Amino acid sequence: MSQNPGPTNRSMTSKLALAAALALAAGPIAAPAASSGLAWDSVTKMSMGADPSSLQPGSFAADYSAAASGGQSSVGGPFAHMIPAGFMQMMQSGMAERHYIAASKERTDQPAMGTATILDCSARTLTTLDLKKKTYRVVSLDQPSSSPSPSKGGKGDGSFKGDDTKIAIVVTNKSLGSRQLDNEATNGYSSQMQFTITKSSGETETHDGNLTAYYANFEMPAVACTAGLPSNPRQANAGAQFGMISGVASQVMRALRASGLDKRFSVQQSGPSLPLGNFALYQALSFDAHGRAITVITERGNSHPIDANDPVFSVPSDFTKEP
Numbered sequence: 012m013s014q015n016p017g018p019t020n021r022s023m024t025s026k027l028a029l030a031a032a033l034a035l036a037a038g039p040i041a042a043p044a045a046s047s048g049l050a051w052d053s054v055t056k057m058s059m060g061a062d063p064s065s066l067q068p069g070s071f072a073a074d075y076s077a078a079a080s081g082g083q084s085s086v087g088g089p090f091a092h093m094i095p096a097g098f099m100q101m102m103q104s105g106m107a108e109r110h111y112i113a114a115s116k117e118r119t120d121q122p123a124m125g126t127a128t129i130l131d132c133s134a135r136t137l138t139t140l141d142l143k144k145k146t147y148r149v150v151s152l153d154q155p156s157s158s159p160s161p162s163k164g165g166k167g168d169g170s171f172k173g174d175d176t177k178i179a180i181v182v183t184n185k186s187l188g189s190r191q192l193d194n195e196a197t198n199g200y201s202s203q204m205q206f207t208i209t210k211s212s213g214e215t216e217t218h219d220g221n222l223t224a225y226y227a228n229f230e231m232p233a234v235a236c237t238a239g240l241p242s243n244p245r246q247a248n249a250g251a252q253f254g255m256i257s258g259v260a261s262q263v264m265r266a267l268r269a270s271g272l273d274k275r276f277s278v279q280q281s282g283p284s285l286p287l288g289n290f291a292l293y294q295a296l297s298f299d300a301h302g303r304a305i306t307v308i309t310e311r312g313n314s315h316p317i318d319a320n321d322p323v324f325s326v327p328s329d330f331t332k333e334p
Contacts, residue, residue, distance in 0.1 A: 048316055051313055052109050053310065054074045060304055061304065063221040064221075066295045068192055071292075071311075074105060075312065105308075107122050115133040116131050116319055116324045127139075127140040132235055135152040136152065149332070180267060180277070181207075182278060182279065182281070184283050184284070186200060187201055193312035195314070197226055202285065220263065220296060222297075223293075226286045226291050227291075228289065230288055264287070
């Protein structure tokens with residue numbers, strides 16, 4: 012019985028269906044422009060089968076160091092042969108990133124992979140850098156895409172049409188009190204969530220989730236042109252599966268924040284309201300299906316102000332442009 016992958020596969024399929032629905036519906040949403048520049052580091056990792064209430068923030072410095080260096084994996088078990096090489100390592104040690112957002116510019120670095128992207132909403136460009144080879148390439152955000160557009164009901168998983176999908180989120184919140192994380196004062200919340208997805212046909216799906224998050228008292232910056240971007244270079248090989256599943260967390264939080272901006276999303280909260288626009292230093296989002304939980308954990312730290320004219324948003328002079 013323990014060798015039967017059926018429930019695990021169904022659980023994964025359920026979570027990816029939720030991710031697809033959120034991604035397709037949330038795609039056209041316009042994010043508010045960054046009000047002030049901010050840089051920070053992050054670690055995203057996953058836990059399978061853990062009790063969400065048992066997960067607590069750890070040492071950000073140690074977790075980031077392990078993820079940035081690639082970490083070590085000792086995961087085995089009956090399903091180890093079914094997991095792409097490197098995927099379980101990413102789950103355990105996590106994906107380390109460095110983030111920079113100021114005005115209309117955003118840069119994201121993946122230290123373990125030696126890659127970075129620079130998004131310039133004003134110039135309408137996305138620049139990808141190979142930090143090891145010292146090369147870069149630039150694509151226009153306005154060039155035709157060969158992939159189906161979610162907002163036009165492209166193939167995707169065949170189940171959702173972005174313009175017609177409605178997502179109702181019911182959230183029950185509980186305060187966890189104040190806590191110091193990475194030298195920042197935060198307020199914590201535990202939230203039970205239920206997502207009801209209504210497709211254009213009238214068919215509905217319901218998914219349950221649990222969120223534990225600790226928010227600082229300053230805003231999470233964003234740029235306004237993230238919808239419909241080309242694939243992130245980190246989503247390659249093992250990173251594709253990792254990025255797809257971890258994308259659930261970012262899409263859920265985006266859907267929550269979009270409730271006042273887009274009629275396709277509605278959020279009903281009880282208990283203390285979540286400060287959804289604030290910077291979360293710790294976020295653990297769990298989904299359960301068929302008795303199998305997957306938790307996406309995001310830790311953030313080393314935050315500091317940054318200006319839009321900072322050299323980090325420019326291609327270094329010793330880099331060579333790819334043909």
